[in-house]
Amino acid sequence: MPQPPHRRRVVVVTSLIVVVLVTAMVTGLSLGPMNIPFGDIVGNVLSHLGLGHSVVSPTQSLVIWQIRAPRIVLGSLVGAMLATAGATYQGVFRNPLADPYLLGVAAGAGLGATIAIVDLGGTTGIPTWTPWLAFAGAMLAVATTWTIGGRGRFASSTTLILAGVAVAALCTSAQTYLQQSSTVSIARVYIWLLGSLSGASWSRVTLLLPYVIVCAGVCVASARALDVLSVGDVEARALGLPVTQVRFVVIVASSFGTAAVVSVAGLIGFVGIIVPHMVRLAVGTSYRRVLPISLIGGAAFLVVADTVARVVMSPSELPLGVVTALVGAPVFVIILNSRRRSVS
Amino acid sequence: MNRVSVEHLTVLGGPQEVVRDVTVAFRPGRWTAIVGPNGAGKTSLVESMVALRRVASGSVSVAGKDVHSLRERERARLVAFIPQNPVVPVGMSVVDYVGLGRTAHHGILQAMAMADTRAVEEVMKRLNLTNLAQRDVATLSGGECQRAVIARALAQATQILVLDEPTTGLDVRHQFEIMQMLRREVDECEVTVISTLHDLSLAGQYADEMVVIHDARVVLHGPTSEVLRSPELGDCYDMDLRVVEVDGRDVVVPIQRV
Numbered sequence: 001m002p003q004p005p006h007r008r009r010v011v012v013v014t015s016l017i018v019v020v021l022v023t024a025m026v027t028g029l030s031l032g033p034m035n036i037p038f039g040d041i042v043g044n045v046l047s048h049l050g051l052g053h054s055v056v057s058p059t060q061s062l063v064i065w066q067i068r069a070p071r072i073v074l075g076s077l078v079g080a081m082l083a084t085a086g087a088t089y090q091g092v093f094r095n096p097l098a099d100p101y102l103l104g105v106a107a108g109a110g111l112g113a114t115i116a117i118v119d120l121g122g123t124t125g126i127p128t129w130t131p132w133l134a135f136a137g138a139m140l141a142v143a144t145t146w147t148i149g150g151r152g153r154f155a156s157s158t159t160l161i162l163a164g165v166a167v168a169a170l171c172t173s174a175q176t177y178l179q180q181s182s183t184v185s186i187a188r189v190y191i192w193l194l195g196s197l198s199g200a201s202w203s204r205v206t207l208l209l210p211y212v213i214v215c216a217g218v219c220v221a222s223a224r225a226l227d228v229l230s231v232g233d234v235e236a237r238a239l240g241l242p243v244t245q246v247r248f249v250v251i252v253a254s255s256f257g258t259a260a261v262v263s264v265a266g267l268i269g270f271v272g273i274i275v276p277h278m279v280r281l282a283v284g285t286s287y288r289r290v291l292p293i294s295l296i297g298g299a300a301f302l303v304v305a306d307t308v309a310r311v312v313m314s315p316s317e318l319p320l321g322v323v324t325a326l327v328g329a330p331v332f333v334i335i336l337n338s339r340r341r342s343v344s
Numbered sequence: 345m346n347r348v349s350v351e352h353l354t355v356l357g358g359p360q361e362v363v364r365d366v367t368v369a370f371r372p373g374r375w376t377a378i379v380g381p382n383g384a385g386k387t388s389l390v391e392s393m394v395a396l397r398r399v400a401s402g403s404v405s406v407a408g409k410d411v412h413s414l415r416e417r418e419r420a421r422l423v424a425f426i427p428q429n430p431v432v433p434v435g436m437s438v439v440d441y442v443g444l445g446r447t448a449h450h451g452i453l454q455a456m457a458m459a460d461t462r463a464v465e466e467v468m469k470r471l472n473l474t475n476l477a478q479r480d481v482a483t484l485s486g487g488e489c490q491r492a493v494i495a496r497a498l499a500q501a502t503q504i505l506v507l508d509e510p511t512t513g514l515d516v517r518h519q520f521e522i523m524q525m526l527r528r529e530v531d532e533c534e535v536t537v538i539s540t541l542h543d544l545s546l547a548g549q550y551a552d553e554m555v556v557i558h559d560a561r562v563v564l565h566g567p568t569s570e571v572l573r574s575p576e577l578g579d580c581y582d583m584d585l586r587v588v589e590v591d592g593r594d595v596v597v598p599i600q601r602v
Contacts, residue, residue, distance in 0.1 A: 225452045228444055230433040234396055238427075239500070240420025240448025285435030 010289055013282045017293065021076070021300035028072045028307040029064050033315040036060050071200035074264070075306045076299035077212045078197070079271055081261045083298020085254035086272020087279070087290050088219040091226035092250050093157045100258040100272040103164040103251070104141035107171035109262040112137020113192050114175045118182045130192065131263035138259035141167050146251070157233075157247075194319030195266035197306050204264050215257025216295055222250045226287040268302070268321045270328030275301050277335045346372040346407070346503035346536040348393065348423075353402035355388050362388040364560040365402070370553075373534040375526065377541045377551035377568070381581050385560040386540040387428065390508050393538070394425040406504060420448035423504040424497040428512055428540075432482050438492050439477040442468055445499030464499050471495045471525060487518035494525060505529065507539040511546065519543070523550045544585070548572050548594035556580060569594055 030041045040056050044064060047054035056064065085100035093102070101107075112133035149163030179189045228241045237243050258272075275298045276290055283289045302320075305327060309318045348370040355363035362385045370376050378386050391397045393404050395411045404411045406422050414422070424445070433441070445467075446460040456464075468474050471491050476484065481492055490510065497505060510526070511519040527550050529535040541547040547554060547568065554571040556564035558580040564571050571577060572594055578585040584599040 221453055224455075227436070227440070228447050228452075230431075230436065231444065232431040234427060235425075235431060237396060237416055238394055238420065238425040239444055239496075240417040241452065242416045246452065280435070285433070286440065 010283050010293075013279075014293055014296070017296050017300055021296060021303065024300055024303040024307060025072050025076070028075075028303055028310075029068050031307055031311050032063070032068060034060070034063055036064065066202075070202045070205050071197050071306065072303055073205050074200040074208065075197050075302045077205065077208050078261045078265045078268065079275075079298040079300070079302025079305075080295045081212045081216055081257045081298070082268065082271040083275035083294040083301070084216045084219045084291060085258045086298075087276035087287070087294045088222065088226065088250055088254040089272070090276060091229060091287050091290075092247055092254075093161060094230065094232070095157075095161065096277070097273070098161075099269075100254065101168075101267070101269075102161060103145040103255060104167035104171060105138045105255055105258045105262060106267050107168035107175065108141025109134040109138035109259060110193055110267065111141075111171045111175040111178075113263075113266075114178045114189050117189050117192060118178050118185050134263035135259050137171070138262055139256070141171055142251075142255040142259070191319065192266050193321075195268035195321035195324075196309075196317070196319055197265055198317060199264070208260055208264055211257055211260035215253045215260070218253035219250065219257070220291045220295065222246065222253075223287040223291045225250070226291075230285070230287075266321065268324055270324045270332070271298055271302060271305075274328045274331050274335065278331070281335060281338065346534065348372075348404070348406050348504055348536060348538065350389075350393065350404050351402055353389070353392060353404060354400045355385075355392050355397055356400045357388060361400070361560055363392065366557075366560075366562050367402075368555055368562055368565060370536060370538055372536050373530065374552040375530045375537040375539070375550060376553040376555055377539055377547035378555045378557060379541055379544060379547055380557035384557040384580070386557050387508055389557065390425075390506050390538065390540055391427075394423055394506055395419060396425070417448045417451075420500060420502075422502055423506060424500040424502045426493055426497050426505075426507045426510060428508040430493045432489060434480070434482040436481050437477065438473060438479050438481055438484070439464065439468065441481045441492055442473070442495045442499050445496040445501075448500065463501060467495045467498045471498070486513055487515070487521065490514060490518070490522055491525070494522065498529065503534070504536045504538070507537070509540055509542060511541070511543065519546060526550070544572065544596040544598075545594070548587075548596060572596060 026038065026041055026045070030036050030038045036056060041064065043052060044054040044056050044061065046052050082100050086098070089098040089100060089102050090096055112135070113130050116130040116133040145160065145164045145167045148166070149160035179186055225241060225246045228236045228239055229243070229246070231239070233243050276294045279290050279293045279297050283293060305323045306320055309320045309323045312318055350366055350368045353363055353366045354361055366389060378389065380386055388397060392399050393411065395414070399412065409422070411419055411423070443456060443460070443464050446456055446463060450456050450460050468477060471494065473491060473495055476488060481489065484492060494510070505526070510522055514522065523546060526537055526539070530537050541551070551568050553566065554564070554568045555562055556571060556577060563580060564574060564576055572587050581598070582601060584601055586597045586599060588595045588597055
């Protein structure tokens with residue numbers, strides 16, 4: 001007789017994910033073109049907490065704390081936000097295929113970034129205002145989707161999803177045109193689109209942190225409302241949920257958070273889909289569990305993926321978006337299969 | 345607290361009027377069945393009574409308040425609604441599902457308070473659902489599922505209950521089980537029940553009053569036994585309806601007109 005999972009299972013799964021996250025973080029600090037033994041990293045981290053002495057050299061310390069650590073923290077924030085936003089979108093649209101890019105965030109950000117790189121970037125490098133234009137593009141795209149999709153009032157969520165498809169197609173066509181019309185910058189545009197954490201620094205972490213705290217916080221706080229929404233708009237309204245307002249707040253929070261993340265890390269696919277689905281498989285469908293656990297799970301997943309991206313072809317890097325898709329697609333198939341088995 | 349009245353209500357479905365200038369006062373603390381042929385406007389009427397449909401003109405007042413100007417939360421504390429085909433979420437336990445009925449009481453951001461948990465437990469006990477508490481709602485049988493849906497509505501602790509075809513898809517025994525459950529709410533708690541029903545015999549046995557809708561208008565309204573015997577009822581369906589008394593209960597036998 002199928003029963004929703006018990007509390008003990010939730011605790012076990014959560015602890016397991018936390019262990020994976022911490023291990024991935026420490027491993028990520030250790031691996032790279034300059035190999036620093038795992039034990040030394042642990043010793044160094046502990047010495048920062050006032051326990052024992054560190055044996056790493058000043059150069060190693062610099063690599064650990066100024067290059068790898070901000071990258072790992074940034075990766076955690078990006079992963080946490082994408083997974084939370086993905087789970088939230090799936091809840092608010094009651095669509096298991098919804099991802100954080102559903103309403104045109106990705107295409108809008110891509111267009112913004114391409115404008116920055118092609119028109120303002122000159123012949124080299126990715127200009128510093130790329131994140132800002134990407135952010136503006138993403139928010140503009142979502143706002144357009146929201147407006148033409150009926151602003152969530154009495155319109156079904158399908159209208160909104162379809163509006164997202166239209167806006168995304170429009171942005172992508174404009175973006176492709178711009179990208180193809182300038183051959184000097186085409187490679188840089190591609191690198192940005194594929195997603196990367198290579199530009200990580202503590203200043204970027206502090207730039208992104210407030211967005212992630214507020215946006216992911218709002219999403220996690222809406223868990224109960226999303227559970228109510230699982231019976232559909234009509235019944236949720238009858239149960240006393242202000243559906244239109246909830247949908248607005250939740251979509252704004254997850255789109256804003258996603259836009260912030262995309263603007264610093266580019267387009268990283270699949271995190272927002274596979275992490276929440278893996279979490280559901282482990283702890284059931286209640287958003288009160290799915291959202292907070294996806295937050296930690298997303299962080300763990302992205303830190304692992306980024307470490308793989310850095311190490312596999314070291315010293316050069318694989319684009320992060322390639323790694324997440326490479327891991328994500330087969331995992332997604334496995335999840336689909338096990339769901340089918342549990343249904344039949 | 346349990347008074348519902350509809351005044352000059354007109355509801356549009358596309359360009360057509362699906363409810364046309366309907367005025368009805370439902371008797372408080374009684375069960376009124378809304379009957380009529382398919383497409384007469386029964387569902388549109390009950391949906392607009394809980395503000396799930398925009399009205400073209402007229403008003404619905406519940407406990408003296410206009411439902412369309414109430415906030416969702418206030419409305420959900422006055423009137424509970426069950427649609428004809430409730431959405432059954434996958435992976436939610438029965439106790440959590442019934443707990444959704446408390447949404448309007450504890451607020452969106454807060455967890456359930458002791459009072460909410462107690463209300464849920466009490467309703468589940470009343471509807472004999474306690475032993476199914478941890479089951480996934482999506483795995484319940486039709487009868488059990490409808491019981492859980494009704495439990496959710498009762499957990500809302502409202503004085504008015506509006507149901508659209510509560511017996512759809514149930515076998516005879518489960519139809520009676522659901523009807524008896526609702527009858528008990530009316531008799532013991534003075535809840536006003538307003539339900540659309542297809543089965544005239546079922547309506548005849550359980551409802552106190554009957555409202556007949558035909559072509560978007562109310563054509564008959566009165567005590568069930570009188571309405572069942574009026575010749576206009578058959579005209580709505582273009583059928584001859586004979587009322588037979590079996591053990592003091594009205595049973596309606598439809599006969600095709602020639």
